[in-house]
Amino acid sequence: MRLVVTVRGDEDGVEGGLAELGTWLTDVPQLRGRVDRVERDGVPAGAMGPAADALVAVLEPGGVAAAFAGALVAWVQTRRSSHTISVTRPDGTRITISSRQARALSPQEAADLAERLARPPRDGEDSSDSPTT
Secondary structure, three states, X not given: OEEEEEEEEOXXXXXXXXXXXHHHHHOOHHHOOOEEEEEEOOEOOOOOOOOOEEEEEXXXXXXXXXXXXXXXXXXXXXXXXXXXXXXXXXXXXXXXXXXXXXXXXXXXXXXXXXXXXXXXXXXXXOOOOOOOO
C-alpha cells in the first residue's frame, strides 16, 4: 500500500513539519527504508509553495501499517504548533487531521483513527502508484 503524506504548518511552514515527521517516522524500526521524501507536481523538494513536498510510505498490511499509523497519530498529537496532515490512500481517499483536532481525541478516537489509516485497500483497489484526486 502506497500512502502520500503532506504536512501544512501555520508556524513552521511545510518544510519544517515535513522534515520533522519524516525523521519521526524513520526512527520507528519497522518503517526504516519504507518512508521517503519526494517531489510533487514537478516542484523540486524544498521549494517554497503549497504542497511542494510530500512523504511517501510504502507499507504492507499488518504490523508495518499499524506502526506507521500509530507513529503518525502520535506525532500529530504532540505538535505544539498548528499542523495539518493529509494522507492520501491508493484509492484517492484523503484522511486529514490537524494537530488541534488530534490533541482533543480520546484514546479510543485516536485508536480508531490509527486503525483507519492502517486499513489495507479493499479488494479490487490498486495498491501501486495509482493517481490521486
